[in-house]
Amino acid sequence: MSLNPSTTKILVTGASGFIALHTVSRLLQLRYHVRGTVRTESQAAHVRESLSRYVNTSKLEFVYADLMKEEGWREAVEGCPIVLHLASPYPTELPKDENEVIAPARDGALRVLRAAQAGGVTRVVLVSSTAAVISGHERENRAFTEADWTDVSKTDYAYAKSKTLAEQAAWDFIRSAENKSGLELVSINPANVFGPVLDNHHHTSTEWFGTLLRREVPGIPRSQLNVVDVRDVAEMIIMAMTTPEAAGKRFIASGASIEIKEFATILERHFASRGYRVPTRVLPDWLVRLVGIFNPKTRPVVQSLGWTYSLSTEQARTILGWQPRPYERTIVEMAESLMDHGLV
Numbered sequence: 001m002s003l004n005p006s007t008t009k010i011l012v013t014g015a016s017g018f019i020a021l022h023t024v025s026r027l028l029q030l031r032y033h034v035r036g037t038v039r040t041e042s043q044a045a046h047v048r049e050s051l052s053r054y055v056n057t058s059k060l061e062f063v064y065a066d067l068m069k070e071e072g073w074r075e076a077v078e079g080c081p082i083v084l085h086l087a088s089p090y091p092t093e094l095p096k097d098e099n100e101v102i103a104p105a106r107d108g109a110l111r112v113l114r115a116a117q118a119g120g121v122t123r124v125v126l127v128s129s130t131a132a133v134i135s136g137h138e139r140e141n142r143a144f145t146e147a148d149w150t151d152v153s154k155t156d157y158a159y160a161k162s163k164t165l166a167e168q169a170a171w172d173f174i175r176s177a178e179n180k181s182g183l184e185l186v187s188i189n190p191a192n193v194f195g196p197v198l199d200n201h202h203h204t205s206t207e208w209f210g211t212l213l214r215r216e217v218p219g220i221p222r223s224q225l226n227v228v229d230v231r232d233v234a235e236m237i238i239m240a241m242t243t244p245e246a247a248g249k250r251f252i253a254s255g256a257s258i259e260i261k262e263f264a265t266i267l268e269r270h271f272a273s274r275g276y277r278v279p280t281r282v283l284p285d286w287l288v289r290l291v292g293i294f295n296p297k298t299r300p301v302v303q304s305l306g307w308t309y310s311l312s313t314e315q316a317r318t319i320l321g322w323q324p325r326p327y328e329r330t331i332v333e334m335a336e337s338l339m340d341h342g343l344v
Helices: 018-029 041-051 073-077 099-118 158-174 204-213 230-242 260-274 285-294 296-302 314-320 327-340
Strands: 009-013 033-038 060-064 082-085 123-127 184-190 192-194 224-229 250-253 256-259
Touching (some): 009 018, 009 073, 018 033, 018 204, 018 230, 041 060, 073 099, 082 099, 099 123, 123 158, 123 230, 158 184, 184 230, 192 327, 204 327, 224 230, 224 260, 230 250, 250 314, 260 327, 285 296
Parallel strands (some): 009 033, 009 082, 033 060, 082 123, 123 184, 184 250, 192 224
Antiparallel strands (some): 224 256
């Protein structure tokens, strides 16, 4: 898909998010005009102020839209041939009612798609998650691909349900008679997204770092961590919006699968000299389960204890030409940026 950046405006929903900030920044570097959706004027001011430290924001504009409301979406897509849908709730704490997360993710995706279809948009790139691929398959020690879907009947992780049901609803819409214009859809399914933060906001992606650098837990679980650099995710999103062969496909974005012990060891090796006492002792499974009772943030880890699997990125590499960067540098740079912003 040939796009002239100087004359093309791209809509990015949820512009204040961690991945979105990097995506908007990269688009501006490439000289695209960017329209970002936010819910409030203060969010718009925060995004512009944050990004102005790194890139010229003169081609950045904002519209106000909420995933749970109809208002604003038709205006948001107007004049934008491409929509990058990144807005979706990602809470740091488990919600009391899973529909607090599911409803805005699923219904919001459909609002964006319906507005895009009616507004003559050519392609929507939906940022989903590997949580829509692997959850509910714990203990299946195998390679997962884009053909795999989370089994929502076998997981109580609200975020995984929200991403799965939202992405499935999006694909159902694209294949339905309601998609009269032949709107194209591409989904990006990132693993845990790490890398430098561009603002001083506590994003959910920073929780792993805060938990370990602040030593909020006595040790670490016997579990796997799938890592991808936020800058590589932004590049994949842009590749997905411009590659003709990407239409109708899902793409897993994962740079590496490592043990949480290795993750903790990297942090300890680089930051112990600065006074950060990172826990590196592997806790017995029974103790992790006990900690999970008192620390809700650790509960999703309990289900993955001892689970070993891989995520295939073959499709992204062959169709998009995507290549992730080394993961240790990603981990170190995120920690350094959190320290620079006073977040740990």
